[in-house]
Amino acid sequence: MDHAPEHAAARCPQHPEALAVGACARCGTFACAACAHPEPGGGLRCPACWQRARTGGFTSQLPVLSTLTFINGALVLLLGLFSVGVFIAFLFSAFGERDPEERDLGALIYGGAGLFYILIGAAQLYAGALIRRRQRYRTVIAALASGLLTAFTCYCIIPSLALFIYGLIILLNKEVADSFDAAPPPAHTS
Numbered sequence: 001m002d003h004a005p006e007h008a009a010a011r012c013p014q015h016p017e018a019l020a021v022g023a024c025a026r027c028g029t030f031a032c033a034a035c036a037h038p039e040p041g042g043g044l045r046c047p048a049c050w051q052r053a054r055t056g057g058f059t060s061q062l063p064v065l066s067t068l069t070f071i072n073g074a075l076v077l078l079l080g081l082f083s084v085g086v087f088i089a090f091l092f093s094a095f096g097e098r099d100p101e102e103r104d105l106g107a108l109i110y111g112g113a114g115l116f117y118i119l120i121g122a123a124q125l126y127a128g129a130l131i132r133r134r135q136r137y138r139t140v141i142a143a144l145a146s147g148l149l150t151a152f153t154c155y156c157i158i159p160s161l162a163l164f165i166y167g168l169i170i171l172l173n174k175e176v177a178d179s180f181d182a183a184p185p186p187a188h189t190s
């Protein structure tokens with residue numbers, strides 16, 4: 001990469017012996033190769049702005065969002081396992097003698113809903129881990145949105161909807177979006 005000539009002689013404020021590789025896209029401070037944090041969309045950030053983006057404002061809510069996503073995912077998953085349990089009970093006629101057609105219908109509804117919940121619950125557990133690691137922004141939003149599908153089947157729409165709205169408020173914040181998939185700080189080479 002070729003750098004603009006006006007940066008060529010600039011020096012890093014942290015490391016006066018090192019030449020700057022560029023200026024921070026946010027505040028314009030020069031940074032050397034060891035200090036500069038590449039931004040996902042190109043350009044770079046100085047250490048102070050990078051740190052602020054990772055910890056300031058709404059990004060401080062990410063651990064909370066991660067925990068809530070985990071809890072909601074676990075609840076939906078448990079509900080799925082419960083439904084599969086009911087499905088198995090139907091199969092073995094645990095509810096006493098019934099019309100076979102009624103039994104099949106019950107098994108189908110509980111079995112289908114159970115698998116559906118297990119998928120959504122697993123997606124949200126995964127999203128909880130991704131939020132913690134700040135990876136795959138779009139996957140996280142899709143997993144939170146998948147909770148809305150529980151609306152068709154049960155009352156877990158209420159926590160899922162609340163989680164989705166809370167998640168969007170945090171995730172749509174620019175600083176938060178920028179902190180996802182941001183490259184880790186480059187190793188300091190002398």
Ligand SMILES: [Zn+2]
Pocket residue numbers: 024025026027028029045046047048049050
């Ligand atoms: Zn900066």
Ligand SMILES: [Zn+2]
Pocket residue numbers: 012013014015018031032033034035036
């Ligand atoms: Zn430096």
